[in-house]
Amino acid sequence: MxxxxxxxxxxxxxxxxxxxxxxxxxxxxxxxxxxxxxxxxxxxxxxxxxxxxxxxxxxxxxxxxxxxxxxxxxxxxxxxxxxxxxxxxxxxxxxxxxxxxxxxxxxxxGSELPEALLPSLRAVFFNEILGLLQVSKVESGKQLPPVANNRICQLVVTADRTGAECLYQVYVPAEEAGRFVKVTTQDSEHIVFIEDIIRSFLPALFPDHAINGAYNMKITRDAELNIAEEYGERLPDILEARLQQRELGTATRLLYEPGISMRHLYALIAASGLEKAMVVAGGRYHNLKDLAALPAGGRAASYPVQQPAEIPDLTAAERLHKEIERGDLLIHTPYQDYSPVLRFFNEAATDPDVLEISVTLYRVATQSKIAGSLITAARNGKRVTVLVELKARFDEANNIRWAKTMKAAGVAIVYSRYDQKVHAKVALIRRRNNAMPYLGLMATGNLNETTARFYTDHILLTADQDLLMGLGDLFAFLRSGKQAAVPHFSELLVAGFNLQERFMELIDGEISEATAGRPARIVLKMNNLEERKLISKLYEASAAGVHVQLIIRSICCLIPGIPGLSENITIRRIVGRYLEHGRIFIFGMGAREQLFLGSADWMNRNIYNRIEVCFPLKDARLKEEINEMIRLQLADNLQAVTLDSELENIPMAVSQQPVDSQAAIYQFLAQSTVIKETHSTTP
Incomplete structure (x- = not known):
């Protein structure tokens, strides 16, 4: 090889x-x-x-x-x-x-503002913007006040009454005043950047100066939060302090508008302490993520509303928990309604037979109904334990807020170790007076009703006691921390314990099949593929003749199509209306097929530095459902591209049967819902 x-x-x-x-x-x-x-x-x-x-x-x-x-x-x-x-x-x-x-x-x-707009914009400038402008003079040997991460400023070049050149840094208050201003005239509506309004009225800010130039810029700063030791109960307060520091962290990039002279640029670099940052010429406008808030007033068309398909068996059920006891349920968001997940927690919060609820929360919704149910459960006398991952990047502040709120209501809050994140998406309910004491939830995505509207994920609701006893061992370990006995997992794949080894064994199983001359296949869907041991094992499988199909949304360090190494590996990338987020792992085919879902990408961080949970799908009907969804994604020739040996995006050849997998999956699940509903009402 x-x-x-x-x-x-x-x-x-x-x-x-x-x-x-x-x-x-x-x-x-x-x-x-x-x-x-x-x-x-x-x-x-x-x-x-x-x-x-x-x-x-x-x-x-x-x-x-x-x-x-x-x-x-x-x-x-x-x-x-x-x-x-x-x-x-x-x-x-x-x-x-x-x-x-x-x-x-x-x-x-990028154009001059029309004269007809200036009277209206003048009122906006003086009434809404002027009082928010922060002006600092750029002077040799004097440090400028630091500008927060990715906030826009203008470097203004002026000449005073004596003709002496002056440089000023003017903060653009896009966060406070809004990025865009809409002005209506007789013939149309006009949308204007706030920085262009400031540029137009700089003479009012510098009345005794001639304005010789104004250039937009922004500084990007390192966003990593380094927590190098255990802080226990103090962790939320420590993190809150670090979050404030992050906005003023080490500068990594100065992005500037072209046209500025090099001497003015170097003066800014020296005054801002940016000598080690990358200096990059950009366009006139920065932070164009703000385009999502462009005030188009509904004129610019969006995707047509697509109502999530209800699951009639669950909608009509008197008790969701009873339905779970009858058999595994699998919910596919956003194609299907997320409400059964909320109902799972709501019933647990009010059921007198529920003794304990244990949950991991990685990214909590800003207005989380799940967190609200957990608070209610604690107030109803149930033992509620929540591991809130405070180190979920860019969600730290919201997670801290919810952790404090839940703790004040009597929820036992657990934090992960400083050197490890808990990325698993799982929940466990323990009940009394029941032959099935455990009910559980295991998912590929966060327990977050907001992101469930546009992240494609899979959520298993199960009463499989063998699976859930393993989940109970995991929660016991998380509660006890370093003092806990190392659990043994027989069915669950848990990063840090057996996940990498089990995936290697599953790949080896397909290598054995191919070596024996029998059909062998591996289908993997992930967000990211980086970890080299697992990639090397996939290369080994390809060289042995295993047919390997990968659907990788983002980072991929495996190179397909190399003779003798990866010629039996194909890679697809799907970008569409929804963010592809579910992780699916399929090994073998027919009676020997093994199918897993879970939270783990094959990244170094997921394999070595996080608690992740992947779980087997056992129900034959649910396995067929996942296989059909995968089949549609592998047939996609509209939203999918293939990755070549240079990892370039190669558009698919559109045949006489165009396939948009996300639209097709919605139709498949909606049709399945109709079939279920018909069967459930047939005498």
């Missing part, structure tokens, strides 16, 4: 974000959705510079990743992102803005 090779994870990620960008350029996608894809691309890129670019820069600077240095990865990333930003501007200026104009919406992007 050829020696394994691995693609750089960060270069791979830029390929995924490029695929998101291309969705913004598709004519068949509704206009407002294309604008949102531009927003998602920009938001993703900001997070990349906050989280990953500091790592890339550090590894390049200290030479620890020799291969990345040899392959000039940092420069290649920068080149690719620059090309994507140029494509972003092309899509916006050549397709989005003209289509908005056709709807009577004049979006002023």
């Amino acid at each position: 050829t020696r394994p090779v691995f693609y750089n994870r960060d270069l791979s990620w830029t390929g995924f974000n490029g695929r998101v960008l291309e969705e913004a350029g598709k004519p068949g996608v509704p206009l407002m959705e294309r604008i949102r894809f531009l927003s998602i691309f920009s938001s993703n890129l900001d997070e990349f510079y906050r989280v990953r670019m500091p790592v890339v820069m550090a590894l390049h600077a200290n030479g620890r990743d020799k291969r990345a240095v040899e392959e000039n990865v940092q420069a290649r990333i920068t080149t690719r992102i620059s090309a994507q930003q140029a494509r972003f501007g092309q899509i916006l200026s050549q397709t989005i803005i003209p289509e908005l104009n056709e709807l009577g919406l004049s979006f002023h992007y």
Whole structure:
């Protein structure tokens, strides 16, 4: 077998974000959705510079990743992102803005504001913006006040009454005043950036100066929170303090508007302490994630409303918990209604026979009905234990707020170790006076009713006592921490205990089948694939003749199509209306097929530094359901692309039968619902 090779994870990620960008350029996608894809691309890129670019820069600077240095990865990333930003501007200026104009919406992007708008904008400037402007002079040897992460400023060049040149940093209050202002005239509505309004009225801010230039800029800062020791009950307060510091963390990038002179730019760099940051020329506008809030007033079409399919057996059931006792239930969001998940907790909160509820929460909804049910359960005298992962990046503040609220109501709150996140999505109910004392929930996605509206995930509700006893052992371990006995899991796959080993064994099983000349297959669907031992094992399987089909949304370090190594491996990427999020692992076929769902991507962090749970799907009918969904995704020729040996996005050839897998899955599940309903009402 050829020696394994691995693609750089960060270069791979830029390929995924490029695929998101291309969705913004598709004519068949509704206009407002294309604008949102531009927003998602920009938001993703900001997070990349906050989280990953500091790592890339550090590894390049200290030479620890020799291969990345040899392959000039940092420069290649920068080149690719620059090309994507140029494509972003092309899509916006050549397709989005003209289509908005056709709807009577004049979006002023990179152009001088018309004289007819100035009286209205003058009132906005003086009444709503002026009092929020913070102005700092750029002076040699004097440090500027630090600007928070990714906040927009303008570097203003003026000449005073003596003709002396002056530089000022002006904070743009987009967070406080809103990014866009809409003005109505007789012929149309006009949408204007707040920074363009400020630029137009700078003479009012500097009355004794001539304005010689104004340039937008922003500073991106390292967003990593390093918790290097245990803090116990003090962890929420420590994290809250760190969150405030993060907004002013180490600068990784200065993004500036072209046209500024180099001496002015260097003066800004020196005064802001940005000598170690990447200095990148961008466009005139930054933080274009704000496009998601463009005030198009409903004129720009969105996706048609798609009501989640109800599950009649559950909707009509007097008690959901009784239905779970009769057999496993599997819910597919957002295609199906999320309400059974809420009902699972609501019934537990009020059932007098429920003694205990244990839950892991990774990203809590801002207005969480699940957290509300857990609070009610505690007040009703039940023992409620919740592991809230306070280190869920960018959700720390919300999770802290909920942890404190639940704790005040009597919920026992558990925090993960400083060096480990609990990423599992599981819940366990223990009851008295029941032959099935345990009921459980295991999912591929967060217990979050907000993200369930646009993340595709799978949620198992089960009374399988063998599975749930293992889940009970996991919760006992999480409650006890380092003092707990190491649990043994026979059916669950749990990262940190047996997950990697079991996946390796399952791949070995298919290698044995192929070596014996029998059909062998592996189908894996994940968000990210990075961990090298598992990738190497997939290479081994391919070389042995196993047919390996991968559906990887984002990072992929496995390279397909290499003769003697990965020629039996294909990779697809699906980007569409919903965010593909469910993890599915299928080994074998027919009677020997083994199918798992779970929370774990095959990333280093998931395998080595997190508690993850993957679980077998045993019910034959539910396995058929997942297999049909996978079949539709493997047949997708509209929203899917294949990844070639350079990990480039290659569009599918559209046949006479075009397939959009997300639309097809919705129709499949909706039809299944009708069939179930018909059968349930047939005498």
